[in-house]
Amino acid sequence: MKTIETDCLVLGAGLAGSAYALHAARAGLRVELLSLAEPLVANSDWAQGGIIYGAQSDPAQLARDILDASAGTANPAAIEQLVREGPAAVKDLLLDELHVDFDRRPDGELDFTREGGHHERRIIHTRDTTGHSILTAVAAKVDATPGITRRAGFVAVDLLTLSHNAADPAHRYEPLTCFGCYALDTASGEVIAITARKTILATGGLGGIFLHTTNQPGSVGHGVAMAYRVGARVIDLEYVQFHPTVFFPRDAAPFLITEALRGEGAVIVDARGRRFMDKIHPLGSLAPRDIVARSISQHLAATGDACVFLDLSALKPEFIRDRFPAIHARCLEAGIDITRERIPIVPAAHFSCGGVHTDLQGRTNVRDLNAIGETACTGLHGANRLASTSLLECLVSARAAANADVRELAERGAAARPVAREWRSPAKVADPLLLQQDLHQIRQTMWNYAGIIRSPRRLARARRILLELREDIQAFYRDCRPTRELIELRNAIQTALLVVHAASLNPVSKGCHFVAEES
Helix, strand or coil: CCEEEEEEEEECCCHHHHHHHHHHHHCCCCEEEEECCCCCCCHHHHCCCCEECHHHCCHHHHHHHHHHHCCCCCCHHHHHHHHHHHHHHHHHHHHHHCCCCCCECCCCCECCECCCCCCCCCEECCCCCHHHHHHHHHHHHHHCCCCEEEEECEEEEEEEEHHHHECCHHHHHCCCEEEEEEEEECCCCEEEEEEEEEEEECCCCCHHHCCCECCCCCCCCHHHHHHHHCCCCEECCCCEEEEEEEECCCCCCCCECCCHHHHCCCEEECCCCCCHHHHCCCCHHHCCHHHHHHHHHHHHHHHCCCCEEEECCCCCHHHHHHHCHHHHHHHHHCCCCCCCCCEEEEEEEEEECCEEECCCCCECCCECEEECHHHEECCCCCCCCCCCCHHHHHHHHHHHHHHHHHHHHHHHCCCCCCCECCCCCCCECCCHHHHHHHHHHHHHHHHHHCCCCECHHHHHHHHHHHHHHHHHHHHHHHHECCCHHHHHHHHHHHHHHHHHHHHHHCCCCECCECECCCC
C-alpha cells in the first residue's frame, strides 16, 4: 500500500480548507489538500449573496443580529470571535492581498447590501457570484504557494486512529488520536494511506441527504460521518437550515436565488400576488431564513399551490441585469425574464448549523483531528444561521485553526510517525443501480419525514426506513471494493441517521428545527 506523509492533511478544498492550507503552508508546514473534484467544485463556489465586512458597521448590532437569528441559542464566545476577527480576515486576505473585485459605488467605496435578519447594510459582494469570485482567487493563490500539494479526485474513506488503524498493537492504549486517513484515488481505484500530524475536516455540508438542496453533488456530511465513526462528538445536527428561495424547476434544474435580491427590494408573494410574509414577521420578506422557509412551506400546504414567487417589480430592469447577472441569465435559460416576470421559488436544504463539535481553534475531542467551516460546529449559528456569515466563518475558523496548529506542532517538535495497517479491498463491484436507488431513498425519506416541518411520528418512520436501509448499505460496503459512489452512500446513511436521531431527541421547536404537534 502506498503511503504519503505530511504535516497537515486537509480534507476538502472549499474556502475553509483552502484558507487553512494557505496559512499553514506559509508557516512552513507541508500540506496535502484533498478534494472530491476540481478546485471550484465546492459549496463555497455557489455562494451568491456576499460576505459580512464589518469595517463600517456596528459590531454590537452584528452580534445581536447573529444571536437573534439563532433564536437566542448561539454561543456568545463564537459570535464574539467572528465579530472581532472577521474584519481583519476579510481585509488581510481578500482585499489587501488577493484584491477580490468586490462591487464598488461610483465614488470607489465598497458597495454594501443587506440580507434577511440584518439591521444594517454590511455585506460586500461581487454581483451575485461572490463565492465564485472569492474561491477563484484563493484557489489560484493555493496553487502558487509552495508546500501545498493539491490532490483532486481523492475521496477520504476513513480516518486513521491509533486505536483502530496503527500497525503497532501497543498504540491502541494511547489516547484517542487521529493520524490521517485512507483515501481513494478515483482515477486509479487505489486506496492509499496519508499519515499526518494534523488532520483537518473541511468537507462542507450535508444538504445532499435531502431530495431538494442548494448544495453541490456529493455534499452528504462526509466529515460528520467519518468523525462520528472514530468517536468525535457531533452536536446540533437537528438544525438544518432550508433556504427559502430556490428556483422552482419547470424543465430546469433548481438553483439558489440569493437573499440579496430581497435585500435590494424584492418581495415574496403567493400565486395571487399577496405579500403573506408581512403578516407573519415585522421584517416581512427579510425575516430570518427559518421563519421564511417554514412560512412558505405552510402556505403551500394550506393553499395547494406548487410554489410561491419572488416579485422584483420594485427593481429597475437595468439594475437587475447589472447587480444579478448570473441569476438573470440562468432564469432566461429556463424561460423566465426576471426584469418582467416573477421568479417561482420553493425552499430547499441549504446549510447545516450543527456538525463536528470544536472549540474556537477548530479542535475536536479526538487528538490531532480538527474541523472547520460548515463541517464544524462552534455554536456560532445556534439553531439558525444569519445570512452571509458562512464565508466569513470559513475565513475566521481556518485562520484560527491554522495558527493554533502551527504553534502546537512547533512546541511538540519531531516525533516518530505511526504506520498505518495495510488496506485490503474486496473484489466485488457494487451494482450502480442499487447504489443510486438507495441514495434516492435516503433523500426522499429525509425530505418527507425530517425536512422543514417534523413530528415525532414522521421522525420515527424515517428512523425505521433508514435503519433497514443501513443494513443493505453495510453489506455493500463489506463485500465490494470502494468507489466514490459507495463511500458517498455509506456516509449519507450515517449522516441521515444522526440528523434524525438529533431531531428525535429535541422536542422543542427552535430556529431551523420545527416540531409539529400531533393530535
